[in-house]
Amino acid sequence: MTNIILWNCRGANKPNFRRSIRYILKKYPTDVLAVFETHAGGDRAQRICHGLGFDSSFRVDAAGQSGGLWLLWRSNVGEVEIMSSSDQFIHARVKQGVECFHLVVVYAAPTVSRRSGLWASLKAVVTSIDGPLMIGGDFNTIVRIDERVGGNGHLSPDSLAFGEWINELELIDMGFRGPQFTWRRGRVQRTYVAKRLDRVLCCAHTRLKWQEARVSHLPFLSSDHTPLYVQMSPGVEGNSKRRPFRFEAAWLQHPGFKELLLNSWNGELRTPDALYGLRFTLKKWNREVFGDIQRRKEAFMEEIKDIQDKLDISQTDAMLEREAFLIKELEVVLEQEEVLWFQKAREKWITLGDRNTKYFHTSTIIK
Known part of the structure; x- marks a missing residue:
């Protein structure tokens, strides 16, 4: 397993979500995708999952317009087995050859009463695992006061219980790069509130095995939550090779293309020579206008x-x-x-x- 995206999308059936997630998946290579609060189920959820381009998926469908968790993965990650699930988490075991890795994705309910039994359920899952473990997603609560801006500035009993749960299970916060807060509300300063509700935790075995692993908070797009991008083995990006020149049929759709050809074509040259000269004009036009x-x-x-x-x-x-x-x-x-x-x-x-x-x-x- 290499790259994972965890995102509370606040409605997977919205067109702006589908455009945003396609852009994210194109820009950030992703082997496993977990989306929460999808607000979709049944045939509609199946069609959306199919359209995202992953090989396999597992869904906990939304109840009406509430909740919903999806886990999607590509075949290159190995053999994925869903060990357990509920309306607030999915536990998957990923096996690559003789190696095994456990991934638990979490969407904690937004109200304290609805997530009251979640920490006990997750404790039972975590303590049953022997080996590398990563648990992440939207926990809907914070650990420290500095993980929020706005509001009353106090930690709730639920936040204290969450912190005790992390310490009791000896989990490690994997940290992050990028913006500090993962959830925001308010479009004017007077009502603005932001918190770090989403995070990725792991056990010591995982932290030692993937010492270079990192979590990035991507920009906010079509949701009030930011996507979390987890790179287990981040590599150094190299410069891509220059692509050979090819005529793009889509250029014909541009209203200025015909005029460009008329003004750029040198009829005094032999056709091969004129085409060779036109190539440089088209490359510049593609870069500066069409592109x-x-x-x-x-x-x-x-x-x-x-x-x-x-x-x-x-x-x-x-x-x-x-x-x-x-x-x-x-x-x-x-x-x-x-x-x-x-x-x-x-x-x-x-x-x-x-x-x-x-x-x-x-x-x-x-x-």
Whole structure:
């Protein structure tokens, strides 16, 4: 197991969630995905899970519009066996050859009364495990006063019980990189509250086995919770090789492409020489004009991350309004990108029609 994402998505049936999670999965390589508070079940939940591109999944469906936990994984992580589950956690055992690893993903109910028996249930799970263990998700409570901003500034009895539970089981907080808080509420400074409700814990065996493992708090997107990105064996990213030049059929959809060709084509040269010169013009145009969706998307993400880092320190109405605007604009860009890839994936169908051939059936399965 290499990379895991844990996220309280606050509704997996929302279009903005699906766009956000596709973007996250593309940007952050993920072997295991756990989503909480999905607000979905039955056939709808199955369709959404299938569309996320994982090989296997296990669901605890929502009760109406409340709760819901999904665990999805790729086949490369090994043999995954669901050991136990409830409406607040899933315990999975991952086996790779002779090695075994236990993963417990948690969505603690938002009210103290509903999660009153959770710590005892999880204690029974944790004490029954012999070997590496990781337990993480949305625990819906904090451990220390500095894990919140706003509110009354006191630890509740439930928070104290949670801290005692961690100490009793000798679990280790894996820490984090990125923004301090994982949940926020309030769009103006007067009502702003933020807490670290989501975290990843592990046993000593796990911490020693994966000493370089790290947890990153990703930016807030379509939920009031931030995704947690766990890298068990983070590697050093290398520079990707330069891609060879290829004509993109999607360029034909751009309103300025025809004019670019007319202005750039040198009719005095032989066709091979003219095409060779046109290649450099097209590469520059693709990078500076057609490729602006990708650049805008990354620019929005960088600014969202920057403003959320500042919100950890202090909050103003202007910053909160700016963040809301940026997230809304990012969702528009993600939707534009989705439409672009939709057109590119079906460009042959648009040209050639819906022919019942083996080629088109195979292309559909691959896509």
